[in-house]
Amino acid sequence: MRNCSSYLEIGSRWGGTFIVICEVLRRMNPGFKRAIAVDLIEETPFIERYSNIAKDDGLEIVYFKGSSTSDEFKRMITEYKPDISLVDGDHKIAGALKDHMLVRQF
Ligand SMILES: C[S@@+](CC[C@H](N)C(=O)[O-])C[C@H]1O[C@@H](n2cnc3c(N)ncnc32)[C@H](O)[C@@H]1O
Numbered sequence: 001m002r003n004c005s006s007y008l009e010i011g012s013r014w015g016g017t018f019i020v021i022c023e024v025l026r027r028m029n030p031g032f033k034r035a036i037a038v039d040l041i042e043e044t045p046f047i048e049r050y051s052n053i054a055k056d057d058g059l060e061i062v063y064f065k066g067s068s069t070s071d072e073f074k075r076m077i078t079e080y081k082p083d084i085s086l087v088d089g090d091h092k093i094a095g096a097l098k099d100h101m102l103v104r105q106f
Pocket of ligand 1: 015066
């Protein structure tokens with residue numbers, strides 16, 4: 001997990017795993033700059049608070065409320081090109097495979 005500047009989590013829910021992974025990546029990578037949390041639900045207070053704290057350390061947190069199957073999401077990750085992704089959104093095989101095929105190019 002070295003040389004990683006960005007992280008994407010599809011299906012971030014409350015943000016527990018998201019925050020733990022961000023903190024591990026941040027400590028291991030001086031160039032870790034951006035993390036993207038994606039979920040169908042509103043941004044939770046947990047992620048919102050973390051976002052404010054992380055900003056002071058030079059880490060940008062992007063929250064995308066919507067589906068990983070949307071065109072808007074595709075446009076966003078094509079721009080951001082996350083180095084590491086966790087696919088934990090739609091757990092149906094077709095949904096997980098679709099998410100995987102989308103992020104694997106990065
Ligand atoms: C198992 S939970 C994620 C748990 C989280 N990764 C953690 O470890 O704390 C799955 C989440 O995926 C979200 N989800 C399901 N399908 C999705 C999709 N197509 N795009 C974005 N989020 C999705 C659900 O709303 C739910 O919050």
